[in-house]
Amino acid sequence: MTITALSFTLLFVIVTMLVSAWKKLGLERDIAVGTVRAAVQLLAVGYILQFVFQAEHPLLLVLIIALMIVIASHNAAKRGKGVRGVFWRIALAIAMTEGLLMAVLLGLGIVDATAQYVGLAERLKNRQKPHNHKDFEADLSKSYAKEMFESSPKPLQME
Known part of the structure; x- marks a missing residue:
């Protein structure tokens, strides 16, 4: 994730906290704690998944x-x-x-x-970044179909 994307994510959290303060909901602390907790959990899951897929x-x-x-x-x-x-x-x-x-x-x-990323192996090998969400979905489906076709057992050839 880029710094720009992270900044926009945090901007939404700040807007949510401001709305909570404006409406006097008293949820600002819960939102802040939830945001930090989610970030720590996602970081931990990332390290765990990295370990799992390197096993x-x-x-x-x-x-x-x-x-x-x-x-x-x-x-x-x-x-x-x-x-x-x-x-x-x-x-x-x-x-x-x-x-x-x-x-x-x-x-x-x-x-x-x-251990392998099913459907994402091709993207991870090439370390390509999608241009947008639709490109990512198209690339993902293409790489998954290609992997499934290449890894499937081939039919017997009659001579």
Whole structure:
């Protein structure tokens, strides 16, 4: 993100705080705290994702997937409070779905056993910046289609 884009983002936050003060809503502190908290969380997520996508060891990738399953199960189980064994049921369902999907995708050679940005690999390799939002969406769909076509198993040729 450029300094200009960040400045415009903060400008919107300041306008929101001014409206809150003008209307005497008393939300200025909450807005400021929320903005700082969101920035810190996004920064942390960025570093975590950088670590995840640089991971090469299969055991580390399995541990990361297991952690994601535990966190997803925990969050989903909050909605099922009072249901006996809901966490384990959800965890088993997610793990079985993930395991089956990965077995099919890896077994058929559709994806490699490496962490990757699905659909963004081409853009990240070239480090290109889109000219505008529509260009980005078009490039994204083209690179995703190209990756899917190139990585899909080729049909047998009859001679």
